[in-house]
Amino acid sequence: VGITLANPKHWTRTFLLSLVEYGFPGAIYPVNRGGGEIMGLKVWPSLADIPGDIDYVISLVPAGGSADLISHAAAKGVKAIHFCTAGFSEVDLAGGAAREEELVRLARSKGIRIIGPNCMGIYCPRTGLSFQPQFPREHGPVAMVSQSGGNAIDMITLASQRGVRFSKVVSYGNGADLNESDFLEYFARDPETSVIVLYIEGVKDGRRFRQALDKASRAKAVILLKGGLTESGTRAAAGHTGALAGQPLLWEALSRQINAIPVFSMAEAVDLMAAFQHGFLPPGRRVGLLGTGGGASVLIADTFERHGLVLPPLPPALKARLLEFSHLAGNILENPIDYSQTAWESDKLARAVRLVGEWDDIDSLLCFPRPGWQSPGSAALWAEILYTMLSAGKKADKPMAVLLEPGVTPAAAQQVFPLIEKSAQEGFTVFYSFADAARAIRRLVDWGARRHV
């Protein structure tokens, strides 16, 4: 593996740092004309000086030096180069598009495949390849194909803290040689992957992509975040990855005909990744809700119903059973159940969650303990409430998720992030807001319904 390092303070240092800190097990050869030593590794003046063959090159040379790099790499038997380098088709006015075409032509003539240019490359936990040092070491069922390196990092970061683990992620930028269809076709066949997340700005070959998407969606869950659906988004995408984006109607038709799950933000994509990772797959629209907060219960009910979900009324018999051991005043024994006055008593809370979990009229259960909000709850007390919900929820025969809001106050962030981590470790999907939860559940239900047609 060869790496060029110009300015040692430049952010691109993160590539070498990632390999070293993440613990890539193979040989790493930093390359820079200046030579010397870095992070305990000898810096080689050029690819030619490295003894033996090289499999893969991560290139940071400027756009102008990329052609030379390909020739040197070919001489060392390199099979693929990841060009982080920007300055190609995304800056067309400076002749970038022509430079990019020339690069691909040259690489193909030498039998070398290109990832990029203008991207972050590959994260593959199994082989120890990563483009950020802090990405999780464990692998999992989710693959990601992202035209944007920044969005890939953001989604991996968000998803990781919710317990999502990845098989492979590729940030492919301008996609000059290997493009979105190549990666999608690969992941559709990849036995390590059961969920595919796509962040796409523009597609090189519409017909091929459509076929690849159709095939992948029949075999696996595919989450599709399309960037550049609007006029200004298209302009931004052109400047970002040189993509010819746009055509919102075409994309809308595509997601109607193919059972991929369309989302409009990274947060929405992450909600679904978490649900698939933890197997939170509600078979229908009927939801049971249990948590704390009267006003919150009113708003959560409105939010869920506005997203097309159904909150069946609590049957009198179930209400009566709850009343055998729960307070009347201060609780609301409807659906949502506001259990504020009794949630502090763990044995009763566990019984309530189990009773609701056995309720036949619902397809899934969402608990909203709401730590971090109001003063009476200490961190320990909220943790106790959450753990009680989780352990009772494990015994429920309904898929259960939890709602935890980390971004509301500084105190909430401190209290809630550890609880999110704990929930994820216990195998639960966590949503960060009422609307996020409702939107995700609705999408999962719709996806499941179309899948079984």
Add this chain to the structure above:
Amino acid sequence: VGITLANPKHWTRTFLLSLVEYGFPGAIYPVNRGGGEIMGLKVWPSLADIPGDIDYVISLVPAGGSADLISHAAAKGVKAIHFCTAGFSEVDLAGGAAREEELVRLARSKGIRIIGPNCMGIYCPRTGLSFQPQFPREHGPVAMVSQSGGNAIDMITLASQRGVRFSKVVSYGNGADLNESDFLEYFARDPETSVIVLYIEGVKDGRRFRQALDKASRAKAVILLKGGLTESGTRAAAGHTGALAGQPLLWEALSRQINAIPVFSMAEAVDLMAAFQHGFLPPGRRVGLLGTGGGASVLIADTFERHGLVLPPLPPALKARLLEFSHLAGNILENPIDYSQTAWESDKLARAVRLVGEWDDIDSLLCFPRPGWQSPGSAALWAEILYTMLSAGKKADKPMAVLLEPGVTPAAAQQVFPLIEKSAQEGFTVFYSFADAARAIRRLVDWGARRHV
């Protein structure tokens, strides 16, 4: 002020604690049959034992003891009682509604007004009255009328950290005597209030409320969060405050005819409170965006346009001026401007913000620095970027707001909350997500347009 304290570990202790810690300047008389001392104050066995007159009573006696309390209070010249007590019309099956009617009849016969029952009462910074110890001491232009005490606390908490300050807040629960229309009429006339936030579950007198809302909306900005718009929300509201909610069509018609700003969540209400507090009032739909992140720029553009906002393309002349001192590769000089590669150089960032601030084609400017996301940025570096944006933004002749995402990672929360506080202190409106920002700007523009018809 009289307070009854039964169980010293009960959460209702928060009422006395709030008065003491918040620093209520008048005399506070805790009342409990047991007597003794609490928080350095003598506990009086009954209202009758307190020397002299009492203005205001905060009652925690159980529903059954409320009638007696009114009689005792009348003997002491009390003018108003806030009944925190639950167990009235919200639990109708237990005879609560009849008990509530009786309570009001008795109070009126004695010339006493009731706030509640089943509520948190009054927060009024000027007079030192508060129902949470940590609420801000400073007063401001925003009044809130909330049927839910929990939602009032949540909204005050969220809004405070964004720099919003309140004239008066009333949580009025079941509204048995004084109700939403009384408070709305009061705030429409209150010279200390220019923005009114309503969280309403049910309305006692539709015609009166409609008139009060119309009048208030002509004089002031009115933000309306209606709880119980759906079937299940209505059931929750009935169990929460005994409200007869529902009738979504009626509410939709109401907000079309009256220029109140309808919102669907507490977070949305808070976004608008912050905008009014800081005078972020875009006169039109055209927005200029400047921040860091290429993929983020694509998605922010899509989000804004999907919410009906307009992102005019960057004029060639402005682009040329930016290019005089900004990098080409790695930045995107469109609208949004992705300034990732140059944002670290403060003087250039300041020039860029000023140039965009002078751009005639936009009505407002939103900066999205995105601290807390990716590894290269240290906290100090991000703070520098934000402060540069804020000080350049102050000189811009366009309303400017900033986007900061506190809830994305634990590290982000630690970095971002102090930056949110700083931005608010400097008089800037902060939004927490792309979608939140777009939704709020759209609502502000629509509200302003209807206001000037």
